Amino acid sequence: MAAAAHLLYRRSFLVTTGLAVGTAAVLPAGAGTADAATRRRGRTPAVDPFTLGVASGDPDHEGFVLWTRLATEPLAEDGLGGMPSVSFPVEWQVAADPRFRKIVRRGVAEARPEWAHSVHVELRGLKPDRDYWYRFRVAGYVSPVGRTRTAPHPDTFGPALAMAFVSCSQYEHGYFTAYRRLAEEHPDLVLHLGDYQYEYKPGVYTIPDGNVRDHEGPETVTLANYRQRHAQYKSDPDLQAAHAAAPWLVVFDDHEVENNWAGDVPEAKTDTPDPAEFAERRAAAFRAYYENMPLRRGSVPRGPNVQIYRRVRWGRLATFHMLDTRQFRDDQACGDGYRECSAASDPTRSITGERQERWLLDGFRRSTARWDIIGQQVFFAQRDRDAGPAKVTSMDAWDGYTASRDRITKGWVDAGVRNPVVLTGDVHAHWAGELKLNYDDPTSPTVGTELVCTSITSGGDGADSDPASHPFLQINPHLKFYNNQRGYVLTRIGKKEMRADFKTLPTVGSRDAEASTKATFVIEDRVPGLNQTYLRPYVDGLESRGMRDPGEETVRSETQRP
Known part of the structure; x- marks a missing residue:
């Protein structure tokens, strides 16, 4: 995505979700609407793209994998979920609490058409033996919230x-x-x-x-x-x-x-x-x-x-x-x-x-x-x-x-x-x-x-x-x-x-x-x-x-x- 389009997306994300650096608005899954101008340019899905949910996997003591896939029409015959053949920057957040009052990591990943607009984020540097919560956002659309967990440190047993x-x-x-x-x-x-x-x-x-x-x-x-x-x-x-x-x-x-x-x-x-x-x-x-x-x-x-x-x-x-x-x-x-x-x-x-x-x-x-x-x-x-x-x-x-x-x-x-x-x-x-x-x-x-x-x-x-x-x-x-x-x-x-x-x-x-x-x-x-x-x-x-x-x-x- 071109730099100007990325800046437009970033501005749309901050304005429509109320998120600023260091703070987080508490939004229900699916809340928000995409910036109208961006949508007209075909850079934002016309409807909620988080129809396939979220997932995490392969945890270790300092991280895990976060996953989502964008699809506005999941059953489309071409397998591309109704998405246009362009990449979308997807913002992700990891928090220490389910209401995202304490966000511990955040970033942006590209959902690319050649990978069916799937997103895989590998995280490291988190604390061991902890629950974490995560979500994704594209423009004004917010994914469901997922719960995940890091494994105990290799030198410890941790709880059952x-x-x-x-x-x-x-x-x-x-x-x-x-x-x-x-x-x-x-x-x-x-x-x-x-x-x-x-x-x-x-x-x-x-x-x-x-x-x-x-x-x-x-x-x-x-x-x-x-x-x-x-x-x-x-x-x-x-x-x-x-x-x-x-x-x-x-x-x-x-x-x-x-x-x-x-x-x-x-x-x-x-x-x-x-x-x-x-x-x-x-x-x-x-x-x-x-x-x-x-x-x-x-x-x-x-x-x-x-x-x-x-x-x-x-x-x-x-x-x-x-x-x-x-x-x-x-x-x-x-x-x-x-x-x-x-x-x-x-x-x-x-x-x-x-x-x-x-x-x-x-x-x-x-x-x-x-x-x-x-x-x-x-x-x-x-x-x-x-x-x-x-x-x-x-x-x-x-x-x-x-x-x-x-x-x-x-x-x-x-x-x-x-x-x-x-x-x-x-x-x-x-x-x-x-x-x-x-x-x-x-x-x-x-x-x-x-x-x-x-x-x-x-x-x-x-x-x-x-x-x-x-x-x-x-x-x-x-x-x-x-x-x-x-x-x-x-x-x-x-x-x-x-x-x-x-x-x-x-x-x-x-x-x-x-x-x-x-x-x-x-x-x-x-x-x-x-x-x-x-x-x-x-x-x-x-x-x-x-x-x-x-x-x-x-x-x-x-x-x-x-």
Whole structure:
């Protein structure tokens, strides 16, 4: 933008918002109107451009990333959100209080058309272990206010961490009420473990009672398609509320590109695949993903490649190892579904790729954290669906890459990781289980814990269920809990224990559904495995699994101690 236009914008900003250096007017989100002369020159959006909300992410002890994206027509087919092909200076503010009486940082960032008018601001030099509030302004328009937080200093534990994790939000299958309920929990941190958006055109991925609402546009293949789809999801007020409630750590799974893709292999296996065609689709998907997520500049994609695996430290309390189990994996063996497949144990096959595996194992060896938390996409523990001698497992999970799983599990054991916990999405159901070096021996020591969150909406309502009667739990004694409703997992991580509340909603067909706690598990410091607190009505099924009715007490799994 030319200097004169920038000065005009700056004057318009100061006049219309009442903001002067060192002071701040308290304005509600969306307040103010743009300078009329500037608007006539086409340099200011004609309507409020903050239709996609705000977000923050990837916090450390002195900063975080702030995000917004300007869009006056979010569902525009060209993916550019109705914005003209010019850059807009966007002023941002960070305050120590929600009413912005004490502004601690401010600046101006360019929202450029080549990046779909997205804004990423990386902040440093803030105080550790603090809540902050932020907002953006363009001319007279004011964004919603978001709350974010810095991590504790690396030498301190800080208070207990309230962390929620989620996955799988298919827009067509229901309302994002679970996101709203999550925001009401006031977490300090949110992890999204993949399938943030889905690629299908309307009517392709349907649930038995019919989809609640429709996708806009065709199947996402081009950059314009992906930008439009992300904008449709970001337009949802419940998702906006969850983003504004806390900083997020995000990783993608398959649907951010295409169902069941693996490395450079698309879902459709044809006789004459065109690698360049899928590479172009990946490049479009990754660019749109970065444009719409609060990611640091290290995750700016380079064509069909993006650096998404990374490590985030929360003081001495926890280290989050965020993985990428799509971009570097070998293709699924024996197809994508449940199979008896000898190739699944091939030691040359990997779900992470060699470089990422070395990075993860090195992180284990160097870790001094109380809790090492692996945020990743697909089921980690063994899930055998055959009660007989055959082993029938999912090829689209770590069961399809057993040597890779064994190397990583042995890696944290050999490194003496104090408390390894794997967090998982993908499977549209709540699960909790104990991790083994040898899943075929029920007496094998437990060496870690896996917590799996259900979907936000994917699959529709699902159904309530007695976990004790689920066949997978009967065949796989290391699996301890299952529920097939929608929701999220809320954890509280302290120095002595990690508590996980499995939250469920009775329906995703209503925006008013309330969340309740279906079950609670506690992982004790230095005691791998699960302490189980079951909530009624499931106590009747406990006896069949060799457990007594705990009421409000805690029941220790017999196999949790090594």
